[in-house]
Amino acid sequence: MFLRYRIIIIVLITLFAVYNICIYSTKESSTFIKLSSQAVSGQQLWQENNCWSCHQIYGLGGYLGPDLTNVISHPSKGSQYVKAFLNSGIKSMPKFNFSEEEKNAIVSYLKHIDSTGYYPNYNAVFKPTGWVELKYKYNDRNEK
């Protein structure tokens, strides 16, 4: 019995290893773009200042502020709008003291995020199996 359990564990771990390698190395899409160094420093600021504790990206993060996945491409928002918010200290949002360069870095990070997809994914297609087919942004880009 003991031996059988060991075999099951070994099989599972092997599958897990293969699965992980696939996940770590799959290409996200054909038009995939890397985070620029400016966007990476934006990400750094995002983490250092715990923006995630109030804001969400793809619905993951905090609940005190709005989701920011598509704030850049939102018709009535965009880069300038975001910059105006950063040091405003509105409502429960802390009053940050970002320099122009830091603001640009954050915008650059948010821009990158925006380019990766949609959230909320309003045009997703629901299947009778309970499956949801997401609308991907790179498909749009390919079509264009």
Next chain:
Amino acid sequence: MIEMKNKTPLLFIIAALLALLLGVFFGLFASLQYIIPDFLKEYIPFHKMRPFHVTTVISWIILCVTGSIYFFITHIEKLSLYSKKLSKLHFVVFIITAIGIYVSFLSGKMEGREYLSYTPILTIPILFGWILFGVNYYKTIAKNVKNWSVYYWMWATGIVFMIYHLCEAHFWLIPGFRERFITDMAVQWKSYGSFVGSWNMLVYGTAIYLMSKIKRDSNLAHGKMVFFFYFLGLTNLMFGWAHHTYIIPMQPWIRYVAYGVSMTEWIVLGHIIYSWIKSLSIKDKQEYCMVYRFLKAADFWVFINIILALLFSIPAINFFTHGTHITVAHSMGTTIGINTTILMASVFFIVQKILPSFKTTTLFIKRSYYLFNIMLFLFFCTLLYAGVIKSNWMYFTKDIHFSEMQDSLFTTYIAFFVFGLGLAISITTLSLTLFKALFKVLKSN
């Protein structure tokens, strides 16, 4: 009464209870900001309180389950620990790291992410602590136990996967990795999901251990059925994380696998506890009254959370619940309703073992217990309600500003705070009672 030569397990548990008390109050302060955003913003800003809260309550789970496991193998199973020194070192490393984490928070050095937001360097001593635990555990069990009960497997699995997923949660430190935003984000949430799965292995292992001890029936932890469920749980830990991330535009196959796997996990523990309660004699129930009660509460919360988790593992439902407070309801329901109740059962069991004169059936404890469950239920329902409102705002309304939606939830957030306060009070009274007993043992030895 058990002679306590090695007190390290108790130290872990005392530290855990302390973390629980602290963590609950950090949470309370953080939630205040949903009601009065400007009032406390300057002094205890939400974005500082949240990491304090999250990290501290996670420490409660980790420290308590670690102390429990050390206690069970040395004091109940009477196995001689491979190295007492290593276990002491483990404790010291964790405590020093905890201090480091608070210093990192207070000095504003929080470059980490979400659940692990302290400065990432501190993950090294945490990993070191886990490795010490792993070595000590494995050497002790491998030498002394032939036919491993399922809980020995579960604890071993929990330790190994904890180490792996702690590492995985820090892959973003690799420059090339963080440049691939979607992969990075998916892996981050994969690691968190499985990280929780790892501590669940430790906590559920503890639940099964307690049940088999109270019933004095080792079959409970040896049968084919329990092992079947163990492997099912392990499969979920490995592959079932992605319902956290259905909505991220990852490759569809990753999402398919997750959907397939994730429908199973919760039946696991529910089934085991259910069949256990059915077959328990009245005498067993009386002897370990509070242990039994807390496990029964865990059973109730498993059922509630099964329903919720099964529902939102279906992508079409997940689509609407994701990013809303319903996710929070789920995480509070599981960490408080399931993990904390099992760990409370564990601490009551330990206290009863080392201090048989300790009365656990007092009115005070019973009242705290009921207050705990009732408040948690209301707390949970409030979050579900807030989630429904937010989801409705996201998908079925147009041109309503975020802050309007937040404002419309004002009364709900007040209720959330009040029920949180009730929960905090019940947790405080329970923990203080247990504290007193544990200190008594420490002093008398």
